[in-house]
Amino acid sequence: MTETELPGKTPEQAALIARVRRMMLIAGLTTALAVAAVLIAIGYRLFRSGGSAATASDVTAVLPKGARITATAVAGEELVVTLDIGGTTEIRTFDARTLKPLGRLKFANEP
Structure with a gap:
């Protein structure tokens, strides 16, 4: 089998690859930030309502006669x-x- 030599990258190709890498980095950071915000919101809701009030199990309300x-x-x-x-x-x-x-x-x- 013979291997063919690939020519080096042209300046336009190098610039395009750099731009794609930068865009992927921005997209990855944005996704990580969004996931972190959702997890923080879920944690806040869980801890805020966790022990805030005791639930009543047996309550009798007295109504006026009739x-x-x-x-x-x-x-x-x-x-x-x-x-x-x-x-x-x-x-x-x-x-x-x-x-x-x-x-x-x-x-x-x-x-």
Whole structure:
């Protein structure tokens, strides 16, 4: 088998190879930076919510006598309960993680 000799690189070819190497370096650094940002965001979310609040396992909410739950919903980090108390509508909100009461909104008819 005979080997053919390849001629040396021309200045244009050397410049092109240098430009491609530079572009690959920029692309590699950008990719590494993006992966690092994603890992930092995931780690921040894991450690921030890890032990922030104890979850309630068994909670008993006491309703007024004759009250009836008409609807429940979850809005963001809140649990919303709609009550019918003797013809009056009341909305109570609770923290979804700890089930602590956050607020109460009463609706009444005008006389």
